């Protein structure tokens with residue numbers, strides 16, 4: 001079954017199409033990079049897939065085989081489906097004044113009675129779950145710290161821990177490493193890759209720099225002006241090919257000191273078969 005199926009997705013803000021008739025399918029357990037220059041539509045696509053925004057008439061989004069939205073309206077089971085999707089944004093979206101523990105426990109809010117969530121009445125088993133999730137992402141020691149005292153990379157990992165507590169089957173990470181230094185960025189990508197590999201959680205990660213896509217994701221979907229211009233093995237994305245796809249805008253996708261050609265992927269145990277390359281006409 002596909003985790004995400006998007007068909008003829010169009011989204012227009014005012015007169016300008018942010019997404020222009022885009023279709024894609026992502027299988028359960030895949031880890032896919034979404035790349036594209038600024039304004040190419042990555043965040044809009046992520047928000048629509050997460051059910052946080054509506055596509056236009058004629059668009060359809062299915063999550064785990066069930067309709068999340070169609071023709072600009074949410075499906076009847078959208079609320080339930082949203083629970084299956086954990087979202088991590090560039091700007092961490094933690095509540096700064098609350099403890100890391102409480103932030104992670106908010107991942108349970110869709111799954112427990114509203115009154116308990118509102119009053120912050122979490123059970124011991126739930127707190128144990130949050131602690132376990134923080135251990136998984138390597139920051140258990142920060143449990144009782146205020147979220148605002150964490151580094152950017154730690155905050156991002158706390159946001160990932162929250163999606164683990166939520167028990168979502170799909171993780172959408174929208175530029176999760178854009179504000180981080182290279183070593184924190186690697187740690188966050190390692191964490192996402194690990195939960196993808198060990199828990200089978202489908203991960204879609206939007207990235208500004210193709211180097212991380214080559215390194216962590218077998219498959220990359222590249223957007224330009226709201227259309228898919230490449231969908232295939234990340235290893236095919238050499239710098240020369242990126243220049244072909246994006247022209248001068250390719251500069252923002254290439255690390256200045258990165259290699260010109262893709263290095264071998266670092267994930268020897270990746271069990272997801274690479275999809276066939278599809279080059280859309282540009």
Ligand SMILES: Nc1ncnc2c1ncn2[C@@H]1O[C@H](COP(=O)(O)OP(=O)(O)OP(=O)(O)O)[C@@H](O)[C@H]1O
Nearest residue numbers: 013014017018036037038039040041042043044045
């Ligand atoms: N709420 C909105 N209102 C109006 N226009 C919007 C809105 N959200 C996005 N857009 C426009 O849609 C297009 C795609 O934006 P989007 O944020 O999805 O791109 P992106 O690839 O995520 O860019 P970046 O890498 O800079 O975050 C842009 O032209 C943007 O200005």
